[in-house]
Structure formats: structure tokens, C-alpha cells
Amino acid sequence: MKTPTSEQVRLFLVRNGVLFALIALIAVFGVLNPRFLTVQNIQTILLQISELGLIALPVAFIVMQGTVDMSVGSVATLAAVAGGYTMVATGNPLAGVAVGLAVGVAAGAINGFLVAWVRLNPFVVTLGFLSAWGGLALFLTNGKTVSGLPKSFTALGSLSVLGIRLQIILLILAIALAWFILEHTARGREILAVGGSMRASHLMGLPVEGIKVSTYIVSGGVAAFVGLLLAAKLGAVSPVVGQGLEVDALTVVLLGGVAFEGGSGRISGIVYGLVFVGVLKNGLVILGVSAYLQTVLVGLTLVAAVLLDKTIQQAVGRAIATRGRRQAAAQRPTAAISD
Amino acid sequence: MSTTSGRSEARPAGEEPGGSLPAGSAGLTNPPGTPPRIAFADVSKYFGATVALDGVTFEVAPGEIVGLLGHNGAGKSTLINVASGALQPSTGRMLLDGRFMDSPSPAAMAEAGLCVVSQVPALIPGISILDNLFLGDKRRSTRAQRIERAHAALTEVGLGHLSLRTIASQLSVGERQLVDLARGLVRGDIRILLLDEPTAALGLPETANLHRLVRGFAASGTAVVYVSHRLPDIMDICSRAVVLNAGAVVLDASMDGLSLDDLAAALAPGFTKAESTTATPGEIVLGVHDPDPDGLELEFRAGEVVGIFGMAAGIEFDILTAAFGLGRNRKTTGLTFDLHGRPFTPRSPRQAIRAGVHLVPADRETDGLAHNLSARDNVMLPWFGSYARAGAIGRTTGVAAYEEGRTLFNVQGPPGTHSIDEFSGGNRQKHLIARWTLPRRPELLLLLQPTQGVDVGGKNDIIRAVQEYAAQGMCVVVASSESDEIMRMCHRAYVVYGHRHALIPAGADMEGQLLSTLLALAGDAVSTGGQAS
Numbered sequence: 040m041k042t043p044t045s046e047q048v049r050l051f052l053v054r055n056g057v058l059f060a061l062i063a064l065i066a067v068f069g070v071l072n073p074r075f076l077t078v079q080n081i082q083t084i085l086l087q088i089s090e091l092g093l094i095a096l097p098v099a100f101i102v103m104q105g106t107v108d109m110s111v112g113s114v115a116t117l118a119a120v121a122g123g124y125t126m127v128a129t130g131n132p133l134a135g136v137a138v139g140l141a142v143g144v145a146a147g148a149i150n151g152f153l154v155a156w157v158r159l160n161p162f163v164v165t166l167g168f169l170s171a172w173g174g175l176a177l178f179l180t181n182g183k184t185v186s187g188l189p190k191s192f193t194a195l196g197s198l199s200v201l202g203i204r205l206q207i208i209l210l211i212l213a214i215a216l217a218w219f220i221l222e223h224t225a226r227g228r229e230i231l232a233v234g235g236s237m238r239a240s241h242l243m244g245l246p247v248e249g250i251k252v253s254t255y256i257v258s259g260g261v262a263a264f265v266g267l268l269l270a271a272k273l274g275a276v277s278p279v280v281g282q283g284l285e286v287d288a289l290t291v292v293l294l295g296g297v298a299f300e301g302g303s304g305r306i307s308g309i310v311y312g313l314v315f316v317g318v319l320k321n322g323l324v325i326l327g328v329s330a331y332l333q334t335v336l337v338g339l340t341l342v343a344a345v346l347l348d349k350t351i352q353q354a355v356g357r358a359i360a361t362r363g364r365r366q367a368a369a370q371r372p373t374a375a376i377s378d
Numbered sequence: 379m380s381t382t383s384g385r386s387e388a389r390p391a392g393e394e395p396g397g398s399l400p401a402g403s404a405g406l407t408n409p410p411g412t413p414p415r416i417a418f419a420d421v422s423k424y425f426g427a428t429v430a431l432d433g434v435t436f437e438v439a440p441g442e443i444v445g446l447l448g449h450n451g452a453g454k455s456t457l458i459n460v461a462s463g464a465l466q467p468s469t470g471r472m473l474l475d476g477r478f479m480d481s482p483s484p485a486a487m488a489e490a491g492l493c494v495v496s497q498v499p500a501l502i503p504g505i506s507i508l509d510n511l512f513l514g515d516k517r518r519s520t521r522a523q524r525i526e527r528a529h530a531a532l533t534e535v536g537l538g539h540l541s542l543r544t545i546a547s548q549l550s551v552g553e554r555q556l557v558d559l560a561r562g563l564v565r566g567d568i569r570i571l572l573l574d575e576p577t578a579a580l581g582l583p584e585t586a587n588l589h590r591l592v593r594g595f596a597a598s599g600t601a602v603v604y605v606s607h608r609l610p611d612i613m614d615i616c617s618r619a620v621v622l623n624a625g626a627v628v629l630d631a632s633m634d635g636l637s638l639d640d641l642a643a644a645l646a647p648g649f650t651k652a653e654s655t656t657a658t659p660g661e662i663v664l665g666v667h668d669p670d671p672d673g674l675e676l677e678f679r680a681g682e683v684v685g686i687f688g689m690a691a692g693i694e695f696d697i698l699t700a701a702f703g704l705g706r707n708r709k710t711t712g713l714t715f716d717l718h719g720r721p722f723t724p725r726s727p728r729q730a731i732r733a734g735v736h737l738v739p740a741d742r743e744t745d746g747l748a749h750n751l752s753a754r755d756n757v758m759l760p761w762f763g764s765y766a767r768a769g770a771i772g773r774t775t776g777v778a779a780y781e782e783g784r785t786l787f788n789v790q791g792p793p794g795t796h797s798i799d800e801f802s803g804g805n806r807q808k809h810l811i812a813r814w815t816l817p818r819r820p821e822l823l824l825l826l827q828p829t830q831g832v833d834v835g836g837k838n839d840i841i842r843a844v845q846e847y848a849a850q851g852m853c854v855v856v857a858s859s860e861s862d863e864i865m866r867m868c869h870r871a872y873v874v875y876g877h878r879h880a881l882i883p884a885g886a887d888m889e890g891q892l893l894s895t896l897l898a899l900a901g902d903a904v905s906t907g908g909q910a911s
Contacts, residue, residue, distance in 0.1 A: 219770075223770050223771050223772070224766065224769045224770055224771060225762035225763050225765075225766045225769055225771060226769065227771075228751070228755055228759060228762055228771070229759070229762070231748070231750060231751060232748045232750075232751060232755075232759050234750070235748045235749060235750035235751060236744070236747070236748050236749065236750075238744060238745055239744070239745055239746055239747060239748055240748070240759075241726075241727060242702075242704070242727050242737070242739055242745050242746070243727070243759055243760040243813075244726075244727045244728040244730075244731035244732075244760050245728075245759070245760065246728060302748075302750035303750050359426060359797055359799045359800060360425075360426040362792075362796075362800050
């Protein structure tokens with residue numbers, strides 16, 4: 040057993056900073072309010088974060104490939120509105136789900152096309168669609184809630200399997216799937232390669248554009264799915280149902296240690312980030328903090344996450360440099376030289 | 379050694395906020411015992427595993443023009459960056475006029491009279507010459523004073539005819555370099571001039587003009603460091619040569635009595651002619667054709683290693699990147715390729731790879747490696763799609779191919795699961811070549827300066843592996859502007875300059891022929907009015 044160096048210890052602390060912060064947060068809320076650490080409240084938290092978690096996972100892949108998707112909240116809303124109208128008109132939940140998902144996939148494809156092929160700035164493009172699709176949803180509904188969804192559809196929103204809510208099961212399955220894709224598939228490695236160096240990836244013959252577009256399509260599709268899931272849970276489609284999801288998702292992803300510049304990330308970190316945001320929101324509610332102030336705190340968390348991202352990247356760079364230098368020292372005088 | 383020549387205004391640095399123009403104003407003889415204008419004392423610089431500078435010690439006297447040579451990766455750019463204050467040395471120090479510079483920053487070095495002119499001039503493209511000249515200048519001055527100073531500086535560099543309101547992006551590269559120089563002049567005396575590959579993008583008349591100016595500065599006491607790949611340029615202008623290899627000074631001598639061969643030998647120490655090297659060429663794999671009947675006409679056969687030798691940043695790389703589907707430029711428009719006798723026009727690297735053409739890029743760090751991934755992932759990345767079963771990568775996927783590569787190339791370093799950045803430059807390069815040969819064999823392997831920035835032992839490992847591939851029937855093409863790399867790796871070589879070429883056939887004495895043939899081709903191009911590459 041080798042003794043870890045100070046660099047390695049620092050790297051470990053910084054990389055798992057969110058986990059330590061999460062433990063501290065849980066301890067604080069647990070002390071302040073005994074109701075916080077009950078089984079029922081933990082289930083509530085899990086239910087509250089399930090939709091956010093589902094959308095944060097594809098957004099994490101989007102960030103890993105060196106892009107960003109600010110439109111997921113509005114895509115979720117628009118898909119739910121389109122799906123909701125279809126269900127009300129046809130009485131067929133399947134038709135509604137199909138239309139909703141189609142809207143999400145199409146929105147993702149448009150994002151991907153503009154970012155990967157036309158090479159527009161991903162932040163600006165998806166910010167544009169955040170506004171456009173959100174506005175379209177309000178225009179179509181005239182700002183009113185779409186109600187009268189089929190019972191067979193809304194029943195899904197409160198369905199439990201073996202005592203566990205459907206949303207939580209979906210979240211756990213999605214986390215496992217995302218972990219498998221990132222760690223054990225060619226596509227996972229390719230997404231990291233594209234995020235790390237687009238030019239090198241192109242020269243390796245990787246289908247850089249195709250990879251980017253497909254990640255955006257998945258992101259759009261999942262956003263639509265989440266929009267429909269929220270509609271089923273709430274029993275109606277609010278024209279602002281997905282509002283703010285994109286900021287929350289980005290907070291989770293960056294808090295989870297995914298590098299904003301792309302090229303690195305771990306699913307475990309994203310889970311920590313997700314639970315952190317969930318605990319923070321839930322704890323504030325239990326403590327009776329104003330909803331407006333909650334938004335302030337989540338926003339500050341996003342800024343803190345960016346700060347953490349920077350710290351992590353610096354620590355990783357230092358650790359690699361130290362290890363590399365030791366390597367070089369071990370090999371000299373035959374060490375290779377390059378600048 | 380050798381700080382004899384020179385005339386100078388023997389003034390210590392930092393005593394000159396007045397900013398008078400230097401030319402002709404000096405003239406004091408350099409008294410004995412005057413410290414060198416700039417000196418490097420045991421300067422080393424490390425980047426992670428790489429030792430970029432290794433105890434560099436040399437000095438430049440006022441009035442001297444010192445040529446700084448070395449292969450890509452020898453440490454020239456790092457040394458320039460240290461000298462300009464952009465990088466801090468890891469150990470060792472820099473002295474200006476005998477005084478230690480404690481924490482040299484770009485601003486402090488500019489204040490001390492240092493001016494850097496690089497291959498890519500540091501001007502802001504969208505603003506006028508006048509604004510560029512005074513960018514970052516904090517001295518109080520009226521607009522009239524500025525215009526007067528700007529005019530004087532521009533006239534001195536031979537650009538007196540240009541309007542100060544000209545937008546920088548409208549200038550040619552040569553003109554922008556001269557404006558860069560004028561920027562140094564408006565700040566005050568140019569006491570130290572660093573020229574980093576200044577002629578790489580210049581034609582011959584512009585080069586001659588720049589050299590005339592540089593001589594003028596030196597005559598008035600400026601210490602000049604002239605970095606270049608181009609031996610003829612160094613021979614033309616420098617009074618002394620300092621050669622870097624593997625980050626260390628391997629030669630520091632007056633140009634008097636130095637021949638091209640001496641310089642070439644210093645650039646490539648430990649040079650030994652490759653053994654074996656009798657190829658048994660098979661059928662033609664790649665053909666390169668030029669629509670102009672006098673133009674390029676190259677062929678590359680299975681079972682041989684063929685070099686393309688050219689002037690630095692010349693056409694030798696562009697031919698191969700075009701054949702790899704990376705697009706055309708001015709130099710390669712109109713060239714056509716055929717692969718196994720059939721026309722070959724890949725539109726992307728992906729298509730070229732599908733056709734069995736693999737390319738190891740010249741810039742390993744930005745074009746080759748994914749620094750965020752492990753060493754093994756870097757070798758397997760292009761092939762995971764075909765190695766993975768149903769898209770899934772297990773613990774053993776590609777491990778055998780990776781380990782075979784480590785053995786074949788004699789890779790030194792941590793296990794393959796570690797970050798590629800923990801390996802030294804030479805071992806990173808071995809990974810890159812292994813990527814393009816082991817998981818899947820190409821029919822045609824294109825190597826761009828494959829042993830640059832690699833230590834002697836690593837070079838031998840790479841050469842041995844590549845020649846083994848050729849012996850097994852692969853067609854290998856090596857493009858380089860370093861003659862020793864071509865000599866050591868190749869069975870025969872083409873020398874290219876613009877769209878002219880000459881063949882150095884198998885068995886010929888390449889050592890003597892590569893450089894002289896290139897100079898002859900370049901001379902031809904000049905005498906017939908051809909454009910420099």
C-alpha cells in the first residue's frame with residue numbers, strides 16, 4: 040500500500056467536495072428539523088429530484104462533449120403541451136406521448152444540426168430556443184393550463200411498483216444506463232474525446248458531427264419525456280411546467296464535477312450533485328424559507344459549482360504534472376524531451 | 379564564450395523612459411568588461427513529464443546576431459517564451475546587462491527594451507496601425523506627438539508610405555511583422571530583438587528587406603536572437619550559432635568556419651545511418667499527380683519507406699494532409715491522388731481511414747492526442763467501434779492490441795490506464811504511432827515528422843518499428859523538413875519545393891544530397907521567378 044501524496048489527497052478532497060458538502064447539508068437540516076430525516080421525507084426528496092435527475096443525465100453528456108443545452112426546460116414544456124393537446128383531442132394517451140416525444144426529438148435535432156453542422160455557438164443557439172419554445176408553449180395555450188388529460192395517462196404519474204414510485208425507478212434505471220454508456224461503451228469514450236479535443240477526434244476519423252447531433256437528440260427526447268412525466272404527475276399541463284429545469288440541470292451537472300469545458304465527468308458525481316440540489320430545496324421548504332429565496336440559493340449554488348469546477352481542473356492538472364515529473368525524473372537521463 | 383563583437387550605448391536597462399530612436403544614435407565602442415545584453419544562466423523549464431529546457435546557458439552581447447537553431451521540440455519556443463517573460467523558468471535565471479531579472483513579466487521585459495517579432499505578428503487585426511503601435515502604452519502624450527513618433531518608427535522600418543489609419547488586417551504578413559518591429563521602436567530603444575521564425579511566411583524580397591533592417595539594428599547596438607528552421611537564413615545573417623537539442627545547448631560557436639554540414643550534424647547528434655534499408659518495393663500504393671506537366675509526380679510503393687523532404691511549413695505536409703481528406707490549400711489545389719491505381723479523393727479523415735490510409739499528424743499535442751483520456755483509450759479510440767462487442771467495452775477490450783504496441787515500440791511509463799499526459803513526449807509519440815498501426819493495419823501509413831521532439835532512444839524504437847512494417851508490405855511515407863529524420867527512416871526520398879521535385883533514389887548518399895538538392899530547387903524557383911513556398 041503506497042502512501043498517497045499531498046497532491047493525491049488534495050485531488051481526492053476536491054473531487055469529492057460535493058459529497059462532503061452534501062453530508063454537511065444533511066446534518067445541518069437534520070439537526071434543525073427532526074422531520075427532515077424521516078423515511079417519508081427521503082422518499083419525497085427522491086420523488087422531487089427524479090425529473091431533474093432524468094434531464095440532468097443527458098445534459099451531463101452534452102457538457103462532456105464540449106457543448107451545452109439551455110433549451111431543455113422549454114422543450115419539456117412544449118412537448119407536454121403538444122402531447123397534452125393530442126391526448127385531449129384524440130383521447131389516446133399513446134398518440135399524445137408519441138407526439139410529445141417527436142417534438143422533443145425534433146427540437147434536439149435542430150439544436151444538434153445548428154451546433155454540429157452549422158457550427159453556431161451552442162450556448163447562444165440553445166438559449167434562443169429556451170426563449171422560442173417557451174414562448175411557443177405560452178402562445179399555443181394562451182397562457183392557460185391544458186386539462187382533461189385521459190385518466191389512463193395521469194394514473195402513470197402516481198403509479199407505484201413494489202411500493203416505489205415509477206419516477207424513482209426510472210431515475211435509478213437511467214443512472215445505471217448513463218453509467219454504463221459513459222464507462223463501458225465506445226460512444227461514451229467518443230463523447231469524452233470530442234469534448235477533450237474536437238480536432239484530434241476529427242483526425243481520428245470519429246464522426247464528430249454525428250456524435251454531437253445524437254447527444255442533442257437524446258437530450259431533446261429525454262426532455263420531452265420528462266415534460267410528459269410532469270404532466271402525468273400534476274394531472275394537467277401547465278404552460279410553464281418545465282421552467283427553470285435547464286438551470287437546475289446545469290447546476291447538478293457542474294456541481295457533479297463535469298468540466299464545463301468538456302472532456303471529463305463521472306456519473307457518481309452527478310448523483311451527488313443531484314441529491315445536493317434536492318436536499319437543499321427540500322430542506323429550505325421544511326425550514327419554511329421563502330420560495331423566492333430558494334431560487335436565490337440555487338442560483339448561488341450554480342456559481343459555487345463553477346468555482347468548484349475550476350478548482351477541480353486545477354487540482355487535476357497539478358496532480359498529473361506531479362506524477363509526470365516524477366516519471367520523468369525516474370527516466371532521466373534518457374527521458375524524452377519536447378515542448 | 380564569444381561575447382566580443384558589438385557596439386553599444388553602454389546604458390544599464392531601465393534608465394530610458396525618454397524613448398529616443400536607436401538607429402545611428404549610438405556609436406560608443408563597447409568597453410571591455412561590458413556585461414552581455416541578455417544572458418541565460420542554467421535555465422531549465424519543465425512541463426509535467428517533459429523537460430523543455432535543460433540547463434541552458436548562453437549570452438548575447440550588444441550588436442551580436444545569434445542564430446538559435448534546433449528541431450521542433452528542441453526547446454526554441456520555450457526559450458523565446460522565457461526570454462519574453464511569458465514563461466517563468468523552473469530553475470535558473472536570466473540576466474539583462476549583468477543584472478538578474480527576478481520575476482520577468484512580458485511588461486517588465488518590454489520596459490527593458492525587448493521586442494519580439496514572431497511568425498504570426500501580435501497585432502490586433504481590426505484596428506489601425508496607429509492604435510496598434512500605442513496599444514498598452516501608458517505614457518501621456520498628445521495625439522500629435524503620437525503621430526510624429528509613429529511616423530518616425532514606420533519610416534525607420536521602411537513602411538513610411540503607409541497611412542497610419544490603415545487597418546492592420548489589410549497588411550501583408552511581412553508588413554505586419556514590420557509594424558510589430560515599429561511597435562518596439564515607439565516604446566523606446568530596441569535593446570534586445572527576438573525574431574521567432576520571422577521568414578516562415580515571407581517571400582524572398584521581404585526576407586532580404588527584413589535582414590537588412592536587422593543588420594541595421596545590430597550595428598547600432600541591439601542584441602539579436604534569430605530563431606529559424608531555415609539554415610540558409612541563419613548562414614546569411616548570424617554571427618554566431620547556438621544549437622539546442624533536447625532542451626540543452628549542444629553547440630555555441632561563431633559562424634566563421636561553420637559549414638551547413640557542421641550545423642546539420644549539430645542538429646542531429648548520435649546520427650547513424652540506418653542499417654538494412656534495402657527495400658523490396660511492390661506495386662504502387664499512392665500516386666500524386668499535378669495538372670502541370672512540369673509539376674509534382676510522386677509514387678509510393680508497398681514495402682518501402684519513402685521520404686518527402688521540404689522547407690519547414692512547406693508543401694511536404696500539405697500533400698499528405700490533403701491525401702488524408704483534411705482539405706486543400708493554395709499549395710495543394712489541383713493535385714490529384716490515386717490509391718492502388720484508382721482515383722482517390724477522400725473528403726474527410728474518416729473516409730481516408732476506411733480506405734486504409736492512416737496519418738500521424740505533425741502536431742502530436744493538439745492534433746493527435748486526447749489529453750483527457752487514458753493512454754490505452756488514446757490508442758484504441760478510433761477502433762472501439764469495431765473492437766467493442768455490441769458497442770460495449772469490457773475490461774479486456776483492446777488490451778491485447780495495446781500491450782502488443784507497448785512491447786513493439788518499447789514504451790516506458792505507467793500502466794495504460796493512466797492519463798496519456800503522464801508519459802513523456804517520446805512515449806506519447808509512440809502511443810500515437812501505435813494507434814495507427816496496431817489495432818488495425820493500414821495499407822498506407824502517412825507520418826508527419828514522426829520523430830520530432832523524441833529522444834534518441836525513442837527515435838530508434840520508432841524507426842525500427844516503422845521499417846519492420848515496411849518489410850511486412852506496408853507503404854510508409856515520411857514528410858519532414860529535418861534531413862536527418864528522412865535519412866534515418868527512408869529508403870528513398872523526394873525533395874519538394876513549391877511544385878518542383880527531385881528524387882534521391884535508393885542507395886544514394888542521402889546525407890549530402892537532401893539539403894543541397896533543396897537549395898538547388900529553391901534557387902531554381904528564384905531564378906525563374908517562382909514563388910517561395
